[in-house]
Amino acid sequence: MAKIGAAQTPPTLPTPAQGVRWTTPIVETPGIVVLASWIWRLVRFLVTLPFRFPVMVACLAASFAAWWWLGWPGLAGLWTTALVVSLVWWRTWPDSYRYCVTLRLLAWWRHVFVYRRHWQPVLVISGLAESYQERRYLPRIRRVMCDIWADRVRVSLVAGTSPADFETRVAELAHGFAAPSCRVIVNRPRDITLEFPRRDTLAEPFDALPTPDAPELDALHVGQREDGSPWRLRLHGTHVLVAGVTGSGKGSVIWSAVRAMLPAIDSGTAQVWAIDPKRMELAYGRDLFAHYADDGESAVALLELAVAQMQDRARRYAGKRRSHTPTTEDPFVLVVLDEVAFLTAYHPDRDIRKRSENAIATLTSQGRSVGFSVLAALQDPRKEVMNLRNLFPDKVALRLDEASQVDMILGEGARDRGANAHLIDPTFPGVGYVRMETSPAPVRVRAAYVSDDDITAMTDVYAASDEEVGR
Template sequence: MPLINVIPGDKIPLAPMNVRLPAWRVPGWLLVFWWLARGLFRLTVLAVRYWWLTGPAALALWIRVELGGLALAGVALTVAAGCLGWWRWHPSSWLRFGWYPLLARVRALVIYRRRWASVMATCGLATAFAGDRYVPQLLRVRCDRYGDELTVRLLPGQIPDDWGQAAERLAYAFRLRTGQARSTNRPDRVVLRLVRRDPLAEVVGPLPVAEVPDFDGLALGVDEEGQPYRLRLSGSHVLIAGATGSGKGSVLWSLIRALAAGIRSGLVEVWAFDPKGGMELAAGVPLFARFAYDDPDSMAGVLEEAVKRMRVRAARLRGVTRQHVPTPQDPLLVLVVDELAALTAYITDRKVRDRIKEALGLLLSQGRAVGVHVVAALQDPRKDVLPFRDLFPTRIGLRLTEPEQVDMVLGDAARDRGALCDRIPESSPGVGFVVLDGVREPVRVRFAYLTDDDIRQLGHDYRHHSDTDTDQGVNP
C-alpha cells in the first residue's frame, strides 16, 4: 500500500534520484501548451494571493490606459491626501486599520516568506518524511509599534516549547532584537513574537490610585503592549527576586500604591518587615499598621502574631465561606518582606530562624483563603535560602545574575519560554517577567518607579489610621 502524505506544511522539494527512464516522444506544441498553462495557473494563484499588490496595479494600469497619466496622478494624489487626512484626524485608527496591516503584508512578503524555509531548516524546526522535507506554515503576520507577531501552524510532533527554545535564534535570523513564543487556544498553532524595539525602554511613572483597590487586578506597571499590567493579589502570594539594583523596590512600592486607598479606608492592613534596618521601607511608615525592622526576635514575634490572627479568622470562617471578603472590620492582611533571605538564612540565632521559617511556612500554606498574603523580595533564590518558594503562586523575576536562577525563581523551562531575566540590562531597573501558577508563558512588565518624594506624599495622603503604634517604636 503506498504511503499517504499526511503532514501539513510547505514541502521543500528535493533533487530527484538520477535514474534512467524510458524515453517518450512528446510533440513540441504539447510541451509549449503545458508550460503556458502551468505558468498561467501559477500567475493566477500569485495574483489572488497578493491581491493587495495586483489589484491596485491593475486599477492604475486601467486608469492610465483609459483616462491618461493626469487622471492617474490625480487619483494617486487624492488617495495620498485621504491617508494623510485620516492620519491627522484619527491617528490611532489609521495605524490600526491602515498602516500596520499594510506594513505586515510587506514585511511578510519581503522579510519572512522569502527566507522562511531556510530559517526553519537552520533553526531545527523543519522535518523530513517519506523522502520529503517539510517546514511549518506561516499563516499570518501582524505588526504593531514595537514588533511583529507571526502565527504559525505546527508540524506534527512539535510543541510550543520547541519554538520557545528556538525563539532567540529565530529573532537573530530575521535580524531582530528578541523573540518569544506562546501557545494559543488551538493546539496546532503557536504565536511567535519578534521585537524590533523595546517597548519598555522608558521609565514608568507612578500610576493613578484607584478609589477602591481591585484585588483581582492591581495596576502595577505597563506590559509590552503598552497596557497597564494588573496583578491578581486575592488568593495568591507574591515572590520577587532580583539582583542588587534590579528594581525590587519598584515592585513593592507599586503594589503598596495600588493598595493605598484600601489602606486609608481600613480595608487593607500592611505589615512591613525590613531586615536591612528600615532603609527601604521607612519612607512609607505612615502606610503600615505594623513596621518591624532590625531586631530578628521582634520580627519573629510579629510573624507569629500574624499566624495567630490567621488561625482565629480561619476558625471564624469555617463552615461559613471558603474565601475571605475584606471589610474595614476584617481587613485584608498583606505582609511585605524586603530581603526575605535575611530572615530565612542569614540570622545566626538558630532558634529565631526556625521560628521565622515555621511562621512563614504556615502563612504561605494556609493564609490565602483567609485573606493573609505574603509579598516577599529577595536577591538569592537558592533552595537552601528559600526552601518554600514553591508556595508562591505568583513569581516575579527581575534582573538575575545567572541563567540557572531564572528557572529557580520562575519554574522549570521558564527561560526557554522567553523569560531572559539574565539578559535584562542594568540600565532597565524595574523590568521583569511575571509567571502565574497554571500559566505557561511569562509576561514581560516594567513596574512603576516611585521616588522618595512620591512615597512620602503617598504616606501623607493615604496614611493608615490605627490606635496602636508599630513595632520598634515607629509610629505611623
C-alpha cells in the same frame, strides 16, 4: 617461494552476502512534466493573488483601467486623487490610517523582506527544519501582522513538530530575525503565532502610576507589560515572591503594589504589615503600615502575630464560609517581607531562623483563603537560602545572576520559553518576567518607579492612624 608455472586459483564471483548492494535507479523527470508543474504554479499564483492581496490588486487594476480608457492624464488624475484622499484620511483619522495603511504596508514589507527572506536559513540553523533542500518539511508562514510594537508571524507547523519545539528555540528565533525577544502563542496544536517585538517597549522607566479610586486587590496595576498593556499583580488570594539581585528593582514592585492598595488601606479594608531588615526599603513609608519590624526579634513577633490572627479568623470562618471578602472588621492583610533570606538563612540566631520559617510556612500554606497574603523579596533564590519558595504560587523574576535561577523562580521550562532574566540589562531596573495564570509563556514586564518623593506624598495623604489599625 611460489613455484613458477604452478596452477593459480580461479577468481570467484562475489556472493550477495559479500557486498553486492542494490542502488536506486536514477530516473530523470521529463522536461514536459517540469514545465507543466511550473505553469500550474504560475496559474495558481495568479488566481489566488486577488484573494491574498485584494487591495494591491484592486489598485493595480484601477490604474491599468484608468490608463487604458483615459490615457496618461487619467492615470495621473487617479493617483493625485488617491494621494489627496490618503492625506486627508491621515490628517483627520490618524489612528485608523495607521491601522489600515501604515501597519498593513509595514506587514507586507516585513513579510517579504524579513521573514520570508530569512525564514528557511533561520529555521534550519536553529534546528527547526531539516535541510535547505527539503522545503516540504519547512513550517509555512501563513500571515504576518504588525501592530505598533511587534510583528506577529502566524505559522503552520509540519506534522511531527510541536509548539514546544519552537518554545525551546525562542532565543535563536529572536536572534535570527533581529528582534529583542520572541514569544510563542499557540492557536491550535499545529498553528502558532510567533511574536517579535520590533523595539524594547520597556527600555524607558516610567513614574509611579496614579492611585486607583477602587483598588482591585486581585489585579493591582503595578507596571506595564511588554505589549503596552497594564501589568496587574494579584495579591488577594495568593502569595508573591519577587526575586532579583541587588539593585534589580524589587523595591519598585513592592512600592507599586502598596501604592495601588492605598485607597483600600485608607478605607480600612486592607492593611500592610512590613518587615524591613535592611531598614532602607520600607522605613521611608512606615506610617503607611499597620505593623512594622526591622530586626530579627520584632520580625518574628510580627509574623507570629499574623499567624495568630490568621488562625483566629480561620476558626471563625470554619463551617461558615470558604472565602474572604475584605471588610473593615476582617481586612485583607498583606505581610511584606523585604530580603526574606535575612530571617530564613542569614540571621545568627538559630531560634529566630526556625520560628520565622515556621511562621512564613504557616502563613503561605493557610493564609490565602482567609485574606492573609505574603509579598516577599529575595536576592538569592537557591534552596539553601530559601526552601519555602514553592509555597509562593506567583513569582516575579527580575534580573538574576545565573541562568539556572530562572527555572528555580518561574518553574521548569521558563528559560526555554524566553524568560532570560539572567540577561536583563543592569541599566533596566524594575524589568522582569512573570508567568500569567492564562499562559505558560512568561511575559516581560516593568514595574513603575515609585520615588522617595512619591512615598513621602503617599505617607502625607494616607498614613494610618494608630487607632485605625490597632497598633
